[in-house]
Amino acid sequence: xxxxxxxxxxxxxxxxxxxxxxxxxxxxxxxxxxxxxxxxxxxxxxxxxxxxxxxxxxxxxxxxxxxxxxxxxxxxxxxxxxxxxxxxxxxxxxxxxx
Numbered sequence: 001x002x003x004x005x006x007x008x009x010x011x012x013x014x015x016x017x018x019x020x021x022x023x024x025x026x027x028x029x030x031x032x033x034x035x036x037x038x039x040x041x042x043x044x045x046x047x048x049x050x051x052x053x054x055x056x057x058x059x060x061x062x063x064x065x066x067x068x069x070x071x072x073x074x075x076x077x078x079x080x081x082x083x084x085x086x087x088x089x090x091x092x093x094x095x096x097x098x
Contacts, residue, residue: 003068010071017078024082030089038083045076 024033049072052058058065 003065007068007071010068010075014071014075014078017075017082021078021082021085024085024089028089028092030086030093033086033089035083035086038079038086041079042076042083045072045079048072049076 049069052069052072058068062069
C-alpha cells in the first residue's frame with residue numbers, strides 16, 4: 001500500500017511537468033524560471049531513485065514494484081527536459097537583448 005501511495009504522490013507531482021515543458025518550449029524565454037528550483041527538483045528525484053536502489057527490501061521485490069522507479073525516472077526526464085529548455089531559452093533571451 002505504501003508504494004501505491006508513493007506512486008500516487010509522484011504522479012500528482014509529476015502531472016504538471018509535461019505542461020510546464022510545453023509552456024517553456026512555446027514561451028522561448030527563461031524569464032520567470034528558476035534554475036535553482038529545477039536543479040533542486042532534479043536532485044530530489046535523484047535522491048529518491050538512489051534511496052530505492054539502496055533499499056534492500058525494495059530491491060528484493062523489484063520485479064513486482066518496478067513501477068515506482070518508472071515514475072521517478074519519468075519525472076526526472078521531464079524536469080531535465082525543462083532544464084534543457086531553460087538553457088535554450090536563456091540563449092534566446094541573450095540574442096534578443098542584442
